[in-house]
Amino acid sequence: MGSGSGLGVLFRITTFGESHGPGLGVVIDGCPPRIPVDAALVQRELDRRRPGQSTLTSPRKETDRVEILSGVNGGVALGTPIAMLIRNEDARSKDYAQIARAYRPSHADFTYDAKYGVRAVAGGGRASARETAGRVAAGAIAQQILAHHGIEIVAWVDEVCGIGATVDGATVTRAAVDTHDVRCPDDAAAAQMTERIERARKDGDSVGGVVRAVARGVPAGWGEPVFDKLDADLAKAMMSIPAVKGVEIGSGFAGTLMTGSQHNDLFVPRPGGGIRTATNHSGGIQGGISNGEPVTVRVAFKPTATIMRAQESVDREGNVATLEPRGRHDPCVLPRAVPIVEAMLALVLVDHFLRQQARG
Numbered sequence: 001m002g003s004g005s006g007l008g009v010l011f012r013i014t015t016f017g018e019s020h021g022p023g024l025g026v027v028i029d030g031c032p033p034r035i036p037v038d039a040a041l042v043q044r045e046l047d048r049r050r051p052g053q054s055t056l057t058s059p060r061k062e063t064d065r066v067e068i069l070s071g072v073n074g075g076v077a078l079g080t081p082i083a084m085l086i087r088n089e090d091a092r093s094k095d096y097a098q099i100a101r102a103y104r105p106s107h108a109d110f111t112y113d114a115k116y117g118v119r120a121v122a123g124g125g126r127a128s129a130r131e132t133a134g135r136v137a138a139g140a141i142a143q144q145i146l147a148h149h150g151i152e153i154v155a156w157v158d159e160v161c162g163i164g165a166t167v168d169g170a171t172v173t174r175a176a177v178d179t180h181d182v183r184c185p186d187d188a189a190a191a192q193m194t195e196r197i198e199r200a201r202k203d204g205d206s207v208g209g210v211v212r213a214v215a216r217g218v219p220a221g222w223g224e225p226v227f228d229k230l231d232a233d234l235a236k237a238m239m240s241i242p243a244v245k246g247v248e249i250g251s252g253f254a255g256t257l258m259t260g261s262q263h264n265d266l267f268v269p270r271p272g273g274g275i276r277t278a279t280n281h282s283g284g285i286q287g288g289i290s291n292g293e294p295v296t297v298r299v300a301f302k303p304t305a306t307i308m309r310a311q312e313s314v315d316r317e318g319n320v321a322t323l324e325p326r327g328r329h330d331p332c333v334l335p336r337a338v339p340i341v342e343a344m345l346a347l348v349l350v351d352h353f354l355r356q357q358a359r360g
Helices: 039-049 109-116 122-125 129-146 185-203 230-239 250-259 335-357
Strands: 013-017 025-027 066-070 081-086 153-161 209-214 244-250 268-271 275-277 297-299 310-314 318-325
Touching: 013 129, 039 066, 039 129, 039 335, 081 129, 109 122, 109 185, 129 153, 129 335, 153 185, 153 335, 209 310, 209 335, 230 244, 230 335, 244 250, 297 335
Parallel strands: none
Antiparallel strands: 013 025, 025 081, 066 081, 153 209, 209 297, 244 297, 268 275, 310 318
């Protein structure tokens, strides 16, 4: 039985480290040999995830410089485990002294104590979203493999606290997404989202929302019946991201408002030969297997649990206590979650790509 820190079958990652420990990172086991690995591209994705990017994110100052310790030589994967380390440089454990005696509402403080009988108080330890730095580093390598095969992944902030965006998933680019600090390519919606997040920050509060992602160029045939369906693995991967409370593939819950005749994706000839579907309510996956259409995912994030307001709680003995939060936290996790969602989508896809290749 594993410890729950790994993901994947043939392309398997294991993350390690705590939010306020010396560092954190990831080990990739199963990366094919002779694959070009561009460390600058790995760093670029970590830069998109790191804190301190703008007033919309945590002011914690981390450079998140990646150190590739093994498995790569001369910019090429050796086929052996790839280990990557990101050192913590701006941890302030004293900010968490108060929560050593009481549990933060909606955090993992109580549940980690219930499971292990001990917990890393500072920063939430493994439950911190800082753990995702290792995932993003691994996802950057997965995306390089997929790009080699014509697959492109783009995610963006689709909604913040009820403010929705209008984005064409068929044409949206990362450059357009990164134009705004909030990572929404819809200019008007981005302005409203930014204002709403800023207001929450000034009020000592937080807001949630939705990240949408698309993988273009995924061929038909990826995914394993019955329990390793492509959409099942995507849902598990996305639900493993801190603060995620819901995942939709394709039409998701909106599909419940349609009839079968409206929802069915009719097969039609593909220009130039082959088969495609006239619509994509299935989100590129049917029967748990990709059908050649873009794979689309929406991921719901709750409001950040730590808010800069006094909250009632209890200590380990059940005694009532009042928490006066300190520390540095995101008023909305969405802008920094975009590269995390892209990474998790890439990690699942590359694993199923290798599984399909193994079938010969």
